[in-house]
Amino acid sequence: MQISTERLVLRFIELSDLEPVHELHSLPETDQFNALGIPEDITVTRSIIESWIAATKLPEIENYTFVIEHKSNKAFIGLFGLKLGTKKYQRGEVWFKIHKNHWKRGYATEALKAVIRFGFETLHLHRIEAGCAVDNIGSISVLEKAGMIREGRARKILPLKSGWADNFGYSILETDKRP
Numbered sequence: 001m002q003i004s005t006e007r008l009v010l011r012f013i014e015l016s017d018l019e020p021v022h023e024l025h026s027l028p029e030t031d032q033f034n035a036l037g038i039p040e041d042i043t044v045t046r047s048i049i050e051s052w053i054a055a056t057k058l059p060e061i062e063n064y065t066f067v068i069e070h071k072s073n074k075a076f077i078g079l080f081g082l083k084l085g086t087k088k089y090q091r092g093e094v095w096f097k098i099h100k101n102h103w104k105r106g107y108a109t110e111a112l113k114a115v116i117r118f119g120f121e122t123l124h125l126h127r128i129e130a131g132c133a134v135d136n137i138g139s140i141s142v143l144e145k146a147g148m149i150r151e152g153r154a155r156k157i158l159p160l161k162s163g164w165a166d167n168f169g170y171s172i173l174e175t176d177k178r179p
Contacts (some may be wrong), residue, residue, distance in 0.1 A: 001056075003066070005114045008107060010066035010080055012056045017067050018046055020076035020099075029100045033136040035159050052081075068098070068111050077102045080111050082119060082128075090126035092119050096142070103138065112146040113178070120174045127173050133158055134166045143170045147178045 002011040013021070022045040024030055031038050039045045052065035062084045068077040078098035085091040094115055098108050119125040130148060132139045144150070148170040156164035172178070 003114050003118050004071070005110050007071055008077070008110055008114070009069045009071055009074075010111055010114065011069065013049060013052050013065045013067050013079070015046075015049060015053065017076070018042065018049055021045055021049060021067075021079065024076075024078060024097060024099050027100055030097055031161065033133040033139065033158075033160065033165075034097065037161065066111075066115075068096075068107065075102075077107050078111075080115060082115055084123070084125075090124065091129065092123065092125050092127075093129045093131075094119075095130065096139075108139075108142040109145045112142055112148075116146060116172060116178065125174065127171055130170045131158075131167045132170065133160065134168055140168065145179065146172070147176060148172045149176070 002009055004010075022039065022042045025036065025039050025045055028038070039048070052063070055061065055063035056065065064082040066080045068080055069075060070077060076099065078096060081095045083093045083095075085093070094112065096108050096111060116128055119128050128148075130143055132143060134153065149172065151169045151171055154167045154169060157167045158165040
């Protein structure tokens with residue numbers, strides 16, 4: 001399965017993605033606002049990837065994990081996830097992690113818009129949510145450029161390396177206007 005945009009391809013993660021994913025997870029810059037933490041070694045990253053791959057093999061996928069690649073040269077840009085909630089609520093939650101070498105090029109926004117479209121048009125979701133550390137200006141910008149609306153602030157909910165951090169909650173509804 002894959003999602004295409006003008007510049008990007010989002011495809012299911014594979015074990016062959018281990019090295020670039022491990023590098024991404026090991027970067028202090030991408031770890032700053034991420035609760036996952038830097039893996040001790042590549043075997044930790046491998047186990048994470050294996051669980052993501054297994055989730056995409058289920059008859060009814062509830063956890064989509066995509067690798068983001070550039071269409072022109074298949075360069076690894078980052079990861080994108082969409083985790084579905086209980087069917088009754090028709091809700092999903094998105095997350096993304098972009099390699100620092102690809103920041104500020106619009107890739108995250110382009111990928112998010114595509115996943116939002118996929119969520120509403122293909123999966124028939126009613127609501128898509130995201131959370132973001134209040135100091136993560138880059139991700140805040142991405143969420144807002146994609147049309148997501150800030151709904152609130154959860155206090156000291158994220159266990160970051162720097163300590164407990166507040167989190168902004170964002171969402172977009174199937175009925176909301178999308179940029």
